[in-house]
Amino acid sequence: MLIAQLTDLHIGAGRRLAYRKVDTASALERAVERVNTMVPKPDMVLFTGDIGDLGTVEEYALVQDILRGLTVPFYMIPGNHDQRGPLRAAFPDAIPVAEGMDYINYVLDAGPIRLIGLDSLDEGRPEGMLCCDRLDWLERTLNDGDNRPCVLFVHHPPVEVGIRHMDEQRLLTGAKTLAQIVSARKERIQAILCGHVHRPIHTRWAGVPLIVAPSIAHQVALDLREDGPSAFAMEPPAMHLHRWDEEQHCLLTHLAYVEHYDGPYPFFDKNGKLIV
Template structure:
């Protein structure tokens, strides 16, 4: 099973730039070209939230046109910048978005692996919440197939990463503790997949690994100082590839989008190391 994860697209209305300088639509198009060219091609793409910037129907309509060239099935997860009803309206044929009335939560299977997608949005706040209704759904969903390898996904990470202004809007600490208690009961969870922080980050969490996927466009500045300012940098856009092999487990690669030269051989035609 090969799952591509992209995150934090922040698509705006046509012609608009994020923060006055980032052409997030152009960056997404480059990402899609990269994904389509992969060999082997991923079985699916999971987009872990902040699909658009202001959660309105015009942004989602533009996002849909940008995603049309993607030659891989894709699944949408909601983030703090998203709008549940506008998303459901524009992507009306994605029936899984309406599996629940109040929240955008669902599950699907891919190559023997179960992917459980939770809704951590808490409008109008930037931080995430998991109310009892959502936590109960996660617990019940995980319990139905306790022996099947599983990926749990949501937008907000349930841990501090050290970037203070992002930690102020992570998943609520009390909710994260309740989630940890659920996750600890389910060793079949190979990974907790998150977005939100626009960086590649990993941490042990409740007996598994919680990871954050970089953005397809701009990244949050890596500033671990106390009271570090809220800033972004134009480090290379990236995505993650999650490869699962039965009996071996899950391996994750962070892949940068763009042409950086190569691939160059280590050895010549006579199998001699090139000096």
């Protein structure tokens, strides 16, 4: 099972540049091309939030148009720049929530593992929240008798990463309860996948790996000063590739750049001799 995680698209209506600088629509087009040409090709794509920049119908219509070229199934959860109603209306097949569900929480059957999406959006606020209803749903889902390994994916990470302006808008409400739920099932939960921070970050939280993916467009500036300003940098766009290894019974995560770079070149010549 190979899963591509793309996050923080920030698509603007009419191909508007994000922050008057970033051509996010073209960035998504390049990411789609990259996924389509991978060998082996991912089994699915998870979009972990901030699909749009303002969460408008027009933005999601542009995303729809670009994603028509994606040749693998894809699924979405919202980020703080999204709006649930327009997002669900635009992508009903990519957001398979149960009928009557107010939030975008759902489960994907990924063969040997389960993928559990969590909606951390607090509409109108940059920080994340998991209310009692969403956490109760997660508790019930983890207690439904399916004991396969599972991976959680949610937009906001629940940890401070040292980038001050992003730490102020991490998952706040519900983080402690989520930690209790995860810690009690740390043998089954293989990882928590997040977006939001626009940087590749890896740590351990509540006893499980927590993996934050970079953006496929622009990255948040790596500034660990206490008074570091809110800023972004045009560092290489990238995605995460999560590979479930059934033999080793583990999730392996690779960083994959969107752009094409020179290579690959062989280490050995046609006679098997190391090239020096």
